[in-house]
Structure formats: structure tokens, C-alpha cells
Amino acid sequence: MTSSTLTSAQSAALVDILTHHETYSEIEDFKAPGAIKHYGPPFQDSTSASATPVLQTLLSKFILTLPGLRDVSQDFWKVRVSDLIEELSQAELSESYDKGVLGIRKTLATAISALIEYPARGCLFGLPKREEGLRKAEKDTYDISKPDDVLKSWQDCLQALVYGDLVDELFERAAETDDLKKHPALVQGMHEFVVVNIASLMHYTLVLSPEGPTLLRMVENVHRLIPYSVVRQTLKIGNVATMISAMMKVILAKVSVASVTNWIGLSSGAHEGMNLLQQIMSQVLSWDKRDLNSRATKIEKSSTAPPKPVTAALKDWIANRSRAEHEEARRQSKDQNMSIVAVILSLSSGPSVDDLTADQHAAALEYLRIRLSVRDRDEIVRVLCHRNPDHLTALIQDGVSAYTPMIRQVHEAVNLADTVWDFERFTTDMLKMSKPSGPKGQEKPPAVEDYVDLLHRHQSSSHKFLHQVAKNGKEVTSWWRDWVNMVIKQFCRQGTSAPKTDAVADSKATGTNVQASVLKHFAGLPEKDQKAITNELTTYQTYLDDLHWASATRITAVINRTRSTPFGPGAFLARWQSLLDATTITPATAKGPVRLGANKGVREEGRQDIEGNEDVTEDEVEKTIEGSTLEVPSVEQTVKLMGGRFREMLAGG
Template identity: 40%
Template sequence: MSTPSPALTAKQTAALFNILTHHETYDEIEALKQPDTILSYGHPFTSEAPVANSSPKGSSRNSSRSNSKTSAKSTSPNGSMKSAKSAKASTDSIAASPVLQTLLRRFLLTLPGLRDLPEDFWSVRVQGLLTRLAAADLSESYDKGAMGTRKTLATAFSAMIESLVRGCLGGCPPSRGASDKEEKYDLKDAKELERAFNDVLYGVVYGDLIDDITVHVEKSADLEAHSPRIAAAVEYVILHLATLFHQVFILSPEGEYLRKLIESVHGMLPYAVIRQTLRMSNAATMMSGMLKLFLSKLSLGGFSNYIGLTKNANDGMNLLQRIISVVTGWDSAEFKKTLDKIEKRENAPSSDVLAALKAHAKASALVRASARNESQKSSQSIITIILNKSAPALATKLSTDQHAQCQEYYAALLSIRDRDELTTALCTQSPDLFTQTVRDLVGGFEPYIRAIHDKIDLREHVQDYQSFVDQFIAASKPQATGGAGAETRLPSVEDYVALLRTNRHMLYRWMHHGAAQAPEVRNVFKGWAKEAVVHFRKPGVEVAVPGSSAHVEGTMVESMADAFAALSEEVRGPLLPVLDAHAGHLDALEALSVGRMQQIIDGGSSTMAGPGIFLVSWQALLDSTLITPATPDGAVRRGKDVQNKTVEGKAGATDDAGETEEDKETRKEGEEARKKVLGSLPEGPDVTPVVEVMGAVFRKLIADAEGGSDSGSDISID
């Protein structure tokens, strides 16, 4: 294995790799909002706009079985890999999104169930849905003047998969010695938990831990009884997962809205009917009943489509689509209340002003993007730009308070439009790609569902899931203090830790039942896992279980360092201090994360911050988001300037019409906790110069490696 170039120290190399993977991952995720991104994505998508089969018979109630049969014929044991190979000719397509393409090819396209899907599933169904959503031009946080739900979730997803990207491209560190199975770990020491987790990673990637754990869970429903190493690693995972939940649902301004969204969907799912359907002993009958429950449409348009009298007539909604439509409808109703409230205020903006905002909210994507760009360049608010384009005199007559009301009004309009567009894309637009996608997925996983249903009573696991979601929702609400009166407090990280510890047996029981009673399914997915971890190995490291995948992963750090060394001294020199500063920043974050984990272990009861460097990466993405100026003329703001702001009409908004005194106290407590936690984070250096110089180079390195290497194993896991 080559060593890092002399131009960089080991810490500088790690810092450079951290910077580039962080920015490249989010850039590719953010690019998906552009309609043409998916066209240049590469396999399994096509470079032409998808042409969906609009025939209603193509999405009939029997399509799941036909899709399964079709995929079984078209996907030989090496079928999915042959399809992947056929797409390698287009390196330019790969270069469009090399990081996400690498993850998709190496892990998702080889996953049992997904690898058996027909090509139309990706190139027509999924690509069609992504194209629709991108073409809908959903609103930007910049225009709303606050962080949106999609921005919050997209940045969180990006921060979480960064580590996966680094492992896939840079390899799992081989310096972690695989511990003896019976080696002890101090569960009261955060560093010991971290050591155990790293030892487990090493054992999974380079050792035979996958086989060992599989044998254990086949015999026992207690995963932690496998070894002290596993027990300590589980505790490490629980602490980090609890911190993630707390960050998303408590500290995030969108947390209360997301919790109520989950609560609404959870309350509309017919769990009793689901369990009753699962009682059917025949797997085919059970699957047919479940598909009818969730995907059947009862409407005149659907019937006329089915018998051929009409084509693409609106055939109504199935249960899943009805849930989406109802939930988005509830949201829209709340935002309409915000519109009405503003319109009825004594000092409300004039009707001409509000009409101009309504017209702009309905304008084309090009018009709204033009206004956004002009706002950023001229340091004028998006409201000022909109009114200037409509009638310049309107903007000059606005008071400061009226300008703020206009911003709220415009944000509510965009929120309503977003939900209308989502409902159209997923529920009412013909052809119904959403329903076809779900049917295809069921068809792909049908053999595994049949095998599991024949051996395992799924009703108890559905009951476990329902119980866990109920407890999760309760844990995400203000908690009683236990004292006199009805005083409450914000949920803490410890509340989520307790939730996960209490319910971990549900997951263990599912793993045990699957491993013990469905061995054929167990072996298929174990084989996939053993092939997948090959992509996290560094070359030249001795392994206990050789993999069959030809790969070049694990060398990207060295390739990147060599590319940096090839830069001229004039270009390279100014970047070295930035890398040193970022390396120091990473060290500080590591120490902070371990300290927070130790604080929870030591028995705190109301900790508002937990471990996890990925949370800082997430917050950095949010903080750097551009936000429209708060005043008619002013500097463009960043996400860190609106940390406690959410769009009016959402749960948790600062002026929620239905907010009680208790709600206000809880919201204020959340704002104070958010300010305290975020204020304790060390601020990282500006790494823009590094990204500007090395970003395109890094992307090309990944694209070249992906285009010139095999997509994975040529050996069927089956």
C-alpha cells in the first residue's frame, strides 16, 4: 500500500479527504433537484426522458407477480452485474454524480430483491418520479426566509452517508486490531466504547465477524451475549442513534413538525387490518390481500381505464396515496390560515402587493430562479425583487413590519404550492408511477416475503413496530418533570437512550427469527453483506474471508494526495494552512464527541447534546445555506442566522395560532437549548479555497476509478 505524498502529512491528508467527501456528497444530493441531473446519472437510469407505460393493465393487481417472473428471467445469476457492466462505457455519465453512483452500483443494485427488479423499475418508474419531483421546482429555503423540511432532511442524509462514502473510497483503517472475542471493555468509559466499535468494524470488514454473528443470532435472541465487544459496540450505536433522534426531533426547528407528520401517518395506518391479513397461511393470498389493501383504487376512472374505454383518466387514489394527500392537505389548511390571518390584519400589505406575491409563487421555475439570483447579487430581499418586477411603487410603500408580513405570506404560498406539487407527482398524475414502483418492489422481494411468511409469524413483529413508533412519538413530546403540577421539560438525549435500550430486544428477536427459521433468506442476505464489505477494504491487508469483488476502493486517499502533490507550489502553498486548521478542527470535534458521550454515560438526566462528529457536518451544511435578507435592502443571510426560525403555519412556528402557553414555554426552552448546543460547537475554518482547487480533481478521480473498475462481484450471492 502506498503512503501519502510527502507534500502532505497524514493529518493533512485526512483533513483534505474529509473536506472533499463532505462537499462532494452534498453537492451531488443537491443536484438532484435539477431535472437534467438524472439524465446524466448513468446506469441504471437512461440519458433520455423516461417513457412510462401508461396502460392501466401495466399496473394491474397482477403486475407484482408478473414483474417478479420477468425479472427472474431477465436477471440471470449474473444479470444485475451484466447490466451494470453494460453501462460502464459512459464515463461522462458516471462523472455527473460519481459518489452516489458508486454507492448505488456497489450496494443497492446488488441487494437481493432490488437486483432482481426489471430495468424499467429504474429507468421508467424511479427515474420518472425523480424527474417529476425535480420538474415541480419545489421551493428553496432562500425564498422562504427559513430552513425548510426538505433542506433539513437532505443535509442530515448527506452528513450520515459521508462516513459510508469515506469508508468506500478510503477503506476501513487497517490499524485497528481485531480483539479477542472475550476481551473485556469498560462500558463506563467512552473511549472504550469507541474502541469496541472500531474493533467490530475491523472484524466485519477484514475478519469473519459476519459469519460469527450469524451463527450466534441463529441460536440466541440476545445479540449482546455474543461477546463483550458486541455489547460495547451496541452501547456505542445506541448513544449515537439517540443523539441523532434528539438532534432531528428536538433541537431542529423542524423537529416538532416532523414529529407531528410521523404521528399523523402512523395514526392513519390500518395496523389491525394488516395483522389480520398476515394471519392468512397462504403467502400468495396474504400478499394479494396486502396489495389490495394499500394499492387498490376504487373509482369510475380506474374502472374505465382497466376495461379500455379510457386511457390515463384520473383513476383515483389508493390507501398510500390517500394518506399522502390527506397529510399534505392538513398542512395546506394550516398555511391557508396564515394567509387569512395576514390578510385580515389592520396593517396588512395592500391587496396589490399580496396579488403580486401570489402571481410570483405560481410563476415558472425560470422566473423564480431569476428573482432569486437577482436578490443574491443585489443584496435585496426576495420580496423587494418580486415587487420591483411587478410594480416598483409597491415596494417603496412597504413598512418594515409589512415587509416581514410579506415574507411570511410568500413562504406560506410556497409551502402550499409544494404540497400541491407533491400530491400531483405522487398521487394524481398519470401514469401512476408511484403505485407501479411499489408493485415492482413487492415483486422483487416476493420470494423472500414468501419464505419469511411461511416460517415466521409476522404479526408480532408488526405489533413490535407499532409499539415502538408509539413510544417514539411519546418520547419526542415534552416530558413530565415528576414534580408537583403539570410542569414539563424538553426530551433529553437520555430519553432516547432509554427508549432504544428498552426496545432493542424487538430487533434482536426479529434477527433471531429470521436467522433461525428462514435460513435460505438468511444465507442470501449474509452473502450480500460479505460481498458488500469487500468495498471497504484497503488493498494489502490480510483478511480472514476473501471476497470475490474486483475493486479499487481503499486507494482514493493516496490518489487524492498524489493529485494534491502534483499541484504547483504557488497553488498548493496557500492551502496547507487551511488543511492544518481543519485537521485541528477535526481533533477538537473528536474530543468534544467523546466528552459528550462520557457525560451521558456518567448518568446525566437532561443532556441536550450527544456524541457524533456527523452532527457537526450536518449543522455546517445548514449554517451555510443562503437565506434572503430580512430587510428590503441588506446582506444575504445564512442558515445560522435563522436557527430558531420556521415557516409560519408549521407546528413549532413562533406565531402558531393554536399555540398554548405551555407550547410557548416549550418552544422557548427549545430555542435556548438550541442556542446553547450550537454555541458550544467549535467553528471550523473556511475551506472554500480547498474545494475550489481540488473539488473537480477529486470528482474526476472518483469517476475514473468507477469507470475503470468492475462494478462488483460476478458471483451470484444466491
């Protein structure tokens, strides 16, 4: 092997590193205003290189070709979605660094990145074809009670989906029955693999992640406000046009004086009030704001309260300083090993941080976090609920218009009122079991197996829905069947381009040319750089092997019902946690080192609910998180030497 040649294992590790880094980098870019203006189609007509090629590739191949969504008007993307994304970025929602905890936005952004990098890697580089897997899938010899067979069925199922005709078989069998046991053992094993991984994701999101309690509380509040009975009664209307019109009135109707005066011309641009969806969002966030403000008041009245000039300086920094000034404060905090509170006070005319006791400084950090959280909620409500013109309402109207033919057929094929009832029961069950249970003072959070049981209890509802659609809605089923067949072929190893549409330019990033370009670029690097990258790739490949082995071990424990693993399977969870662990957080003391998301104390602070209580003890959190991810080896040189060029390759440069 020459210095310019990589083994297949090293090549796979290189692809993994570059895709992982690029995906999260592109998601992070959307924090800054203007990112959407350089996205390319469908937000702009220009077909020049996109600034976010991975995200555009996924959007082009999978989303823009969706039945129904492919028929929306150009204003749907170019005006409404584009403006909402831009305004949310301009709102400058708070950073985890300033808050001193891993916030909801960071938690969701890292989770999305960890999940979508898999389809991104698949459609960019393809799924290697394994004849052995195809032959085994044809024999269909799997025992879903055995973890090894479940794991093998997933791998073999991928082969049969991409290189075989399993997609057509699934659609045909779904039209015949809603009984999973009447599907081939291969499909049953794949189904169990998917159920366990979804359960693992739910458990990690709602129980283990820093913002789990907050997310759970928000879901519960939304669930309480949805008028399920009204929705079910509306869906029972036999005439489809009448049903859609009634449902739109339930969800989108606005009743206010301003809406009337704007309509008759007596006013222009006045806020017209909120529809049901906006009222739910506004109400849920207002409940959070109420509790946050209550907590801020307690801090102001406590014995360790920071002086009023300090709290005034913090509020002024949040409300009246520019984005550039906020970024400069973070830079100084990191460079000088000072807390963000200390830097803010140094830039104000008020008291110095030296005038604060350690307890007052800790209270000031918490006060800043609370005020930032309040502002975030205000900005989200402003953009999504109080904007004029109301893009959110227009988006829903456009979407319903595009999906009306599909809604018509599904309404005739399925009892949608029963479907809503099934969803309500599932959500109620999920919320109930997601809370700690046990004797008072000894409460324990739910385990991964509890979420597996939850999905098993309710899976028949989704099977029934799919069966009814496939059996009674032949035309709508054919639309989805064609789309799935088109999408799944994007993962063929030889590489394919996204189908041509009026909404998006042809994808330039295909499995063949990107793979060749990556290896060519590596071969053109100086020998010392090649050696540095090769050393990192060798170590990283060992890490990947260990990662997948650990995931297989956990799925075995879950399927065997040992209840011995505190977190579920899925290599994506380790990637998600590694992104959270690498997040920089302000020092906890006035002068001290910058912390990371992995540092002890950051997680516990993030898990505190609005009232400042924790639903899981500090020891339990630390015990659970320890070992949840393997130590990620450094890939600094690989990213430095090849990351920039990799983005250019994906953009077609």
C-alpha cells in the same frame, strides 16, 4: 518533508474535505431537472463517466446488490424511479432562501449528506487496518458500563468486521439466541455505541432541528392513518400467496369510476384515484395545507396585512414565473442586499416595497413562506398521487414481485403480525415521549437519554425478529449473510470493485487508485497552491480532532446518565449543522444583509408550527444550538483547486 508531500494526518484531512464537499454537491445537483439523465447505470445503459460518482458508487456497491432488489426489472430504475425523480426536480420545490427559514427539504438533504459521506469515504478510501484493534477484539475485554470501552469496542468492532470474521459470528450467534447478553462483550459494546448514536440522531431530528416539530407532526398523522389492525389480520393468513395478494389489495387497491372506464377502454389516461398509501400521503399533506391556508387568511385579515396587490404579486411570482426568473430574483436579492419580497415587488407592476411598513414587510415574508409551502404540498401530491401512469403503485408492485421469495420465507420463519404490533407500540411510544412535558408553562423537550431509554425499551423486539429469521429462515439468512460479507469487504484498505451485475457498470473508484490520484494531483500543483492547501489542511485536522473529542465527551455524558449535554454524540451531527448554518436566507428587512442558517432568528422562525406557536422557547433553542458545532475552518482554496478534479477521478477520468 517536501512541499509536495502530505503527512498522513493532512492526507486524511484532504480526503475528508473532498468527500464532504462532493457528496453534498451531488445531492444539491438533483434540484435541477436533468440530473438523473446523467447519472449512468442503472438509469441509463451508458457506462461513461457519471455526473454524480459518489452517489452512483454507493448505489452500485450497496443498493443494487441487495437481495431482492437486484432482481427487479429494468423499468423499475430506468422508467419509474427515473421519471419520479425527474418530475420532482421539475416541480421546483421551494428554496429555503425564498422561505426565509430552513425548510424540510434542506433539513433532510443536509442530514442525508452528513450520513452517507461516511460510507462513501469508507468505500472510496478504505478503513486503515489496525492489528492492535484486531488483537483486542479477539481478547474481548470490554466493560459496556464504561464509556471508554464502548468507544473502543466500536473501533475494534469495525476492524473485526472488515478484516476479521465477525460478520459470520454475528449471524451464527443470532440464530442461537435473541439475548444480547449472550453475545461477546465486543458486540454488546458496539450495540450500545450504535443505540446511543441512533438516539442522538432521533433527538437532533425531532427535537433540535428547525423542522423537528413539523416532521414529528407528519409522523404522528401518518401513524394515525395506518390501519394496523387490518394489516395484522392480513399477515395472519397462513397461505403466503393469499396473504401477499390480500396485502396488495389493502395497500394498492383503487376504487373509482375512472379506474373501471380506463380498464374497459371507455376512457384513456383519466385519473384512477389513489391507493391507501397515496391516500395517507395526500391526507397528511392536505391537513398541513388546511392549517397553512388558515394562517395565510389570518395574515390577510390582520392589522399589519400587506396590501392586496402585494399578496397578488407574491402569488403570481410563485405560480406564473419560470425557474429562470426565480433564480434571477434570488441573484438580485443577494447582489443588492434586498429581501426576496422587495425584488419580487420591483419586478411587478404593483406597489413598491417602499410603500410597506416594516411590519407589513415581515407579514409579506411570512405570507410568501406559507404560499410556497402550500405549493410544495400540491406538487408532491401531484407527482406521487395523481400521476398517470401511476409509477408509485408500479414501483411497489415490482418490489413486491422481486421480494416474493424472501417474503415467503420470512412469513414462514416469523410471526409478522407480532412484528407489526411491536412497530406500532414503538412508534406510539416515540411520539408520546418526543413532545415537551412538565408543568404548564414550564414544559421541557426530551433529552438524548430519553431516546436511549426508548430504544432500550424496544430493542428486544428487533432482537427477537432477527433471531427468528436467522433460526427458521436458513436460505434467506444465507442471502443476507453473503450480501453483508460482500458489502463489508468494500471497506478493505486495498480497495475492491463492486461485483459485476447486469444493472450497473463496474465501479472505477477504488481505494487504491483514488488515493493515489488525489496525492498525485496535489503534487502536481504549483508550490503556492500547495502551500495554501497545506495551511488549510493543518487547521482542518485540528478541527477534526476537536470534533471527535467533543463527540466522545458527549457520548461519555450520555452513557454516564448525567443529562448534562443538550445534544448527543456523533461528528455527523456537527457536519449536518454546519451545512444548515451555511445555508443562505433572504434578508429579514427590505434592505439588509443576506442571512445564514446560523443567524439568530432563522432557527426560531423555522421551528414555529403551523399555528405560529413554538414548542421550545427562543432562549432554549439558542442555548442548545450554541456550541453544538465547532466553527468550521475555511477550506475554500482546497475545494477550489482540487474539488473539480476530485469528481473527475471518481468518475474514472
